[in-house]
Amino acid sequence: MRKLILIGDPVAHSRSPEMQNAALTHLGVEARYEAVQTSAAELAERVAALRAPEYLGANVTLPHKQAVLPLLDELEPQAAQIGAANTIYKGDDGRLIGANTDAPALIADLAEAGFDPAGRSAVLLGASGAARAAAFALADAGVSTLVVLNRTPERAEALLADLLLAITDEQGFTATGGRPPTLVALGPDDPDGLPGWHAIHSGINGWGVGDEYDAVQMWAARHPLLPRLAPALEGAFDREYLVGIKLIFGGGEGSEVAEVRVGGIRHEAASRALAALDWPRPRSGFSYARAFALLVQRHQD
Secondary structure, eight states: EEEEEEEESSOOOOOOOHHHHHHHHHHTOOEEEEEOOOOOGGGGHHHHHHHHEEEEEEEEEOTTTTGGGGGEEEEHHHHHTOOOOSSEOOTSSSEEEEOOOOOHHHHHHHHHTOOOTTTOEEEEEEOOOOHHHHHHHHHHTTEEEEEEOOHHHHHHHHHHHHHHEEEEEEETTTTTSOOEEHHHHHHEEETTTBBTTEEEEEEEEEEEEEEETTTTHHHHSSSSSSHHHHHHHOOOOOOOSSEEEEEEEEEEEEEEEEEETTEEEHHHHHHHHHHOOOOOOSSSSEEEEEEEEEEEEEEOO
């Protein structure tokens, strides 16, 4: 009987054999699929074994999607651009060919859910081979901002650097003549966040009138706000993983406003704490600032 395998480390938890074997049986394909634990030291030998006639091919999962590339004879163009492969199949001449199905699968899933990523912001948690596929797919789909959050920030930076080089020409334009998305790499050391949370900031904007029209915006740009509000926000989050925080504050000529919204709902203690900060109060004219941060819960090892 022919063989198909899943190559990764670890793989004991994988449900792929159950799903794939059910599909093979349904299609009448005389082959068996199994997960094969493969360390980095065993990877080259495991891939070489696929050349035997009993093997049809393999899937590749963490942490080998990038490391497997030089062990293959050929890469499909998308896998070569992404720099990761999750599928190995054989050509007519027995050559091992690497493909990436993660990227089109992500876009297909988003489309099935009725979500168009064009013009939207996206956050990727991790910088693995799967994250690389997602980054390239989302950039190709037209996201406006792409944030990669990884425990090793250098890997996030390397992923985005590879992405930028792959999708832009010498003048910095994409194949359609447009600008690439805004790319942001974040690591675990986040002085602008909150304990247990990374903060992804959308920037500061605002409005004003008079000589001090931008005084509050400029102050906000120089003073990270979330750490100052952390005591008031303790225990404020009733959801896991992602929380949005919106801040609006400013005033002038004796009037002012200071409001913090958590998940769209005004947070009284944090609003009072924001009002107590030493941001400028123009004596003539007005100055207001508005900011938004997406909090991403840190992974607990």
